[in-house]
Amino acid sequence: MRVSTSMLQQSAIGQLQKQQAALAKTQLQLATGQRLQSAADDPSGAASAVRLDQANAQYGRYQQQIDTARNRLGLEENVLADSVELLQRVREIAVELNNGTQSAQTRGILANELKSLREQLVSYANADDGQGRYLFGGSQDSVAPFAGSGTVSYAGDQQQRLLQVTGSRTVADADPGSEVFLRLRDGNGTFTVSSGANAGTAGLKSARLTDASLWDGGSYTLSFSGGNYEVRDAGNAVVAGGAYAEGQTIAFRGLDLSFTGTPADGDRFTVGASAQRDMFAQIDELARIAGMPQDTAAQRAQVQTAMHQSLSAIDNASLHLSDVRAAVGNRLAALDDAESQNGAQQVETEAALDQIRGLDYAEAATRLSQQLTALQAAQQTFAKVQGMSLFDYLR
Template sequence: MSGRISTLGMHLLAVSQMQARQVELSKTQQQLATMRRVLVGRDDPIAAGVATALERARAEHERYGTNADLAETRLQLEETALVSLGDRLVRMREIAIQANNATHTADSRRALLAELREHRRALVALGNASDGQGRFLFAGTADGSAPFVETGGAVSYVGDQTRRQVEVAPEVTVVDSDPGSEIFMRVRTGDGQVAARAAAANTGTAVLRSTGFVDASQWDGGQYRIEFAGGNYQVLDAANTLVASGAYASGQAIVVRGYQVTLEGAPADGDRIDVGPAPARSLFETVDALIAAVQMADTPASTQAAQQNAFYAAIQDLDTASDHVVDLRSSVGARLATLEASEEERNAQIVSLKATLSELRDLDYAEATSRLARESAALEAARLSYMRIQSLSLFSMLR
């Protein structure tokens, strides 16, 4: 029995062929429009699965990049604030040296005081600096309100101590700013390790000229006092145990556990120099102490000595504060370097991921345009074939 194909069957076959050709052509056109070989997962399930994983990895790297950009902005703002802070500390040190000069008049001292008060106001403003996003840069995570407030002439820190860790690469985090308490409130005094200070009740004319280690290995971190009486001195520890003694001579160093203290002038009986670990205090207190020194009367001689000792302490404290700012800037610089290194690595990873993604799913343009031409020709041939089939009938065969 011979097979027969009905007219309806021929029509259905022709239509099916045209639809298949149209689907192929549409897919190729869509591939060319998107320049993607893999449009849906079924086009290449393995490639699509790998591409999805790579896209997630790329999105993660881009998230790291966003985090790094925000951290970099905040660190650059901190660096700018620290530069300004350092400049103001240097200027206040210059003022302390200028003020410790007997040739100053009342008017010139008032001018120095006005400048010092302006620097102090500027320090508060720096502490309350914005991060450019409506948050306070040095408030820790409590950055919705100003971290530094002034009440009754005293400045206090009301932010928190949190250091925000920002993830900028796999297993790499960076602190995006330091809390204001670390920058402004906990700053070592003296030379950073030891502070030698003249007692406020001293009545003699002895002034501090220099301090420093001659043998740091002897220093035990204890609290000591140098007391003067009858032209002699004695060094006592916190338990009133005699550590050293001798005849006092102006300009001659007194050594306390490897730390020498040099005085000039004549101490009165009962005068005292305290020597011990350098305490930490706020920069605002350091500036307040300098302002108080400038305001002191420079007569009589004992008051003048007290003023010079106050200037000595202020200058030393400002030097140590400047070192503190340098250390902070070094820390910020190291974090910025970490961001730069992570950016280079991240960009290299993103380039590699994009290249692999391109190999997996991007279109071979030359091959696709050639295929489009073939599929267009095949569709046209199917259309013409269908048109010929449509024109066929039994009567046309009989003619």
């Protein structure tokens, strides 16, 4: 094999380039803090790192979902709190209206306040998340869900948007308005009591369900005559009856009713299953009651019965909103738990990635020093050899 001067120089240059490349790689590792700069450095480790990177990216997406849900649920909770406070004012007005000292003028003022509160409640129900999406529209959240100055209509649906917040958990980011504001019932939520144009002064004092197993949801008529009472069902069959004294409890089908005042002969009260009545209509009903005449004792008794039922409905509406708010609070707690769980898993993933990619700085610094020393020695040797030829060795 022939060895020429150019071959010796090329070999020396090749060695210098390899040492320079190794040095540059070590410098890059120290600059980035990463041992792996390409898949070729550790194919198996690089594949594992890719999988861990994908897991980390997924945790990031989960966090985005958590932030979105937390924002929307926080806003919903605020709306529900404001709505409960609004209903508390509605109840206070109902109590004021039930005061016999109110004049027609003051009742009119209170009725107007009720109408204003009802419009305020509609605006609460149309709250959005600041991103153009309505909180209570279900999956149809691009348009305001509630509309109407009379009967309120609902443009949303009954769906909930579920956001994936961990690998195994989803959380609804809001509640459909149909479940929050519409699916309520009048009376005490089980049955209602209403009076006709009675001539006596008997007004409803209390209406309680004492045995749900006996209540059949039917329609019944309670009538008074000659100091007695009688309860008949929709088929006109007598289900209860007897002598009546003011203030006594009348019991039938698992219900207990009591009245103040004295009924006149022929006075009637109708008892039936509670019907669906949305929250807006409940406030409208209270405003209607405020406009009922109260000039006579009989009229005031009729207002008392209607007001009793309206107050029960408002109380149930407040309890319903409180229940929805509690459920929102549970979901917010679930988001905190999911965030903590994802954070712990992300820490483990980062630790695994560091094991694969992480750089041992002490080893790398020692290696850099050795490579610099070796490169400098090689450069000095090359500089001396570069000006020589084989003839110099043959002399």
